[in-house]
Amino acid sequence: MRGYRILIIGFGSVGQAFFELLNLKRHILGVDFIVTGVIDRSRGFISNPSQGVINEARTGKLIGKKVDLDQIPGLIEESDVDIVCEFTDLNIRDRGEPAFTYLSTALRSGKHVITTNKGPVAFHYDELMELSRKYNRLIRFKGTVMAGTPSFNILDLLPGARVEYFMGILNGTTNYILTRMHDGLAFDEALREAQELGYAEADPSLDIDGVDPALKVVILSRVIGWRRGFEDVEVQGIRNVDVREYGDSVVKLIAYANENRAYVKPTPLGRGNILANVSRNLNALTLKLDTLGEITVVGPGAGRMETAQAALTDLMYIVNHADY
């Protein structure tokens, strides 16, 4: 059995869940994966982590060798792994850095890469694809849109199908808040509830103002083949929505794009619309295809294990498609 060596960068919720999932599923998958290193801002550089590392990692304290952030690209370059898995935080202000530097360093030094981080993919799509071609290494990023729930990767199963448009609910936090507002809660109450349940961050602005789904619109568009950046998506969040103004319709934060136009905005839907019935923190994506008409996928769009599944899907794609 061939063994694949893996370096994990970012060992928070998703990184730890991915490490656990690998240990849990490696026998079913029939592939031998070895995590030979973990690099994390707080937890440090952990060489050859044992399974017990998870208990220590949960504390958030330094458990390996302390690393400065500017040492990380060098560590990636020197590492002899096959695959680098990147799970660091989204950074909008720096347009996906330093994750983009980590991913590009990994590709340049001959590693395949997996990321769940929207920033580098949405802001540096062309550069990453160019590096992937030039160095003949794969980049996969399923976790950036709808976690492990199939989304754009469904197109792998539909050769030749052309997407005419897509329309979806790509942010679970705002979907939860809008659902609860339809139940009668005020915006602030619904937001507080979403925070208590762990769906919303302490600073929920990326979700509420529509930035998170807009980044996903960019990523979906690029995968489909429509050239657009973050600035090309019209974005309106849910701060000023009063669902009572829409009578019997159900208001959803809809992400829509075709070749010419892309937006994220609160949209009233008739009760018969399939997306109107996607409630709480679920996500959904409808793809309109020339060969099949509309198909819709519904499922979780976030969560530690749900996102780790996306990285595992990417890992198996690399195992099955990389030319070594």
Ligand SMILES: NC(=O)c1ccc[n+]([C@@H]2O[C@H](COP(=O)([O-])OP(=O)(O)OC[C@H]3O[C@@H](n4cnc5c(N)ncnc54)[C@H](OP(=O)(O)O)[C@@H]3O)[C@@H](O)[C@H]2O)c1
């Ligand atoms: N959680 C989800 O449901 C979900 C779903 C889809 C996509 N994602 C994406 O997946 C990524 C990871 O999410 P998460 O929930 O695991 O976040 P998290 O719990 O905050 O973990 C991120 C980890 O990366 C570390 N880190 C941050 N910047 C770093 C850097 N420059 N170099 C090295 N380590 C760094 C953090 O260290 P500190 O402890 O020092 O902060 C933290 O341990 C994010 O980009 C997120 O948007 C998450």
